[in-house]
Amino acid sequence: MASNKNSGSQSGDGSINVGGADLRGAEFHVGDKYDGGTPKFTPEQLNLQRRLVIGRRLIKRESLSLFGWTSGLASIGGLYFAIFPFGDPALPPGAHFLFLILLGLAWSAVLAAKFLKQARFIPFLFRRTYLELGTRDGVFLSRFVGTCPWCGSGMKLRNLGPKNGPRDDILVCERNPRQHTVLLDPTALADIEEP
Numbered sequence: 001m002a003s004n005k006n007s008g009s010q011s012g013d014g015s016i017n018v019g020g021a022d023l024r025g026a027e028f029h030v031g032d033k034y035d036g037g038t039p040k041f042t043p044e045q046l047n048l049q050r051r052l053v054i055g056r057r058l059i060k061r062e063s064l065s066l067f068g069w070t071s072g073l074a075s076i077g078g079l080y081f082a083i084f085p086f087g088d089p090a091l092p093p094g095a096h097f098l099f100l101i102l103l104g105l106a107w108s109a110v111l112a113a114k115f116l117k118q119a120r121f122i123p124f125l126f127r128r129t130y131l132e133l134g135t136r137d138g139v140f141l142s143r144f145v146g147t148c149p150w151c152g153s154g155m156k157l158r159n160l161g162p163k164n165g166p167r168d169d170i171l172v173c174e175r176n177p178r179q180h181t182v183l184l185d186p187t188a189l190a191d192i193e194e195p
Contacts, residue, residue, distance in 0.1 A: 039149075043188055046146040046155065046171065050189070053129060057138035057194065061113050064139055068109030075102035112139075121186040123169070127159035130169075134192040142192075148173040148180050157184060 059067075082096035112131060115122050120133040124141065132140045144157035153175035161167030173180030 038183070041149055041182055043146075043190075045149060046182065048144060048146040048171075048189075050192075051143045051145060053141040053143060057134060058141055059139050061116055061133060061137045061139055064109050064116075065113035068106045068111075068113060070106075071102055072106030072110065075099045075106055079103065119186075121169075121189070123159035123167070127167070128156070130157070132192055134194040136194040138192070138194050140192055144171070144184075146171050146182075148175065149182070150180050151175050153180075155180075155182070 076099075079096055079099035082099055112122065112124075116131060116133045116139060122131050123129075124131045128143065130142050130144070132142050134140055146155040146157075147153075148155050151173065153173050155171040155173050158170055158172050159167050160170050160172070169184040169186060171182040171184055
């Protein structure tokens with residue numbers, strides 16, 4: 001009978017290396033779930049519906065980017081003149097704060113346009129509403145609802161995860177939000193057709 005002595009290294013990159021071992025009758029688990037993984041559902045099975053918050057396109061992606069760059073440059077110029085007034089200061093004392101807010105809004109617009117170009121689907125207001133890119137580069141504000149496949153209650157799409165970690169787009173059941181969740185793959189969604 002072969003001995004069960006393990007003379008191999010216990011460190012590594014997580015790969016499986018087998019050499020000179022008897023593995024008959026052994027059980028292997030590969031992955032991070034022991035229950036066989038989570039079930040997969042199609043958007044049709046979830047009765048997933050896109051609800052446009054505003055029934056039409058908000059703005060073109062290029063216009064959003066142009067707005068961001070233009071207002072960013074204007075706010076930098078305004079901030080400069082608010083901090084270093086020219087002659088008689090025409091701006092009120094707290095104007096520099098307003099220009100800082102405008103600069104933050106400008107950078108948000110530039111980044112949203114950049115990420116929409118790459119992903120076509122990004123979380124927006126309070127991670128409950130999403131910005132989506134249509135077929136002709138129009139930006140749409142949308143929410144998603146569906147039906148829970150386990151209990152038939154309503155589900156809403158949320159962007160959830162740790163505060164400083166990666167977040168996922170998850171459909172959460174209204175009746176049992178802790179156990180009835182479905183991870184959404186945004187690439188499975190139909191495109192927003194623009195005329």
